[in-house]
Amino acid sequence: SQTIHQWPATLVQPVGSPLSLECTVEGTSNPNLYWYRQAAGRGLQLLFYSVGIGQISSEVPQNLSASRPQDRQFILSSKKLLLSDSGFYLCAWSGGVHHQPQHFGDGTRLSIL
């Protein structure tokens, strides 16, 4: 069966520091991968998605970037965090065709001080 791992679960970072959140998927190949951000009490905002190694699509202009160095690895990064980067970050994967559901990791709660 497929599993998705996301870490760390919680992160507290000072303004201006770098960021690296990692997500890996097991049990499937060539998944579509996604990064979302959820502000407190709000819905999910799609940040990035990837349909293959090295292929990244950005949904909103922002201070963050994403990379997919391997088929089942998706990384969310920032060189210098802003206060507005605080939130709950979720990684997800799905099959590439038809209307398959997205399956989510457990999320990372990021607090910027």
Add this chain to the structure above:
Amino acid sequence: AQKITQTQPGMFVQEKEAVTLDCTYDTSDPSYGLFWYKQPSSGEMIFLIYQGSYDQQNATEGRYSLNFQKARKSANLVISASQLGDSAMYFCAMREGSGANSKLTFGKGITLSVRP
């Protein structure tokens, strides 16, 4: 215009009763999928149920069923025999098209509280 609309305020239901969570959507694409997710206080997003735009019958998954009314563009989630563990945020989502890069658009969610 919003693609997914969830306008109910916080919902309350008595344990063991049924509850309906509303969702309306907007799309001009004839091929789309509708999804419901549950997010408990711990934060993980749990996939509950899926309805395809060409499906003739309403989707069911255990205690969850989807009341799909295509002409009205609504996809309401019905939870039967509510349990205390059903207390959570519930999100409706839509995936338009069927290509590899079709994306999921989420509504703002509904909070459900189950009373003992």
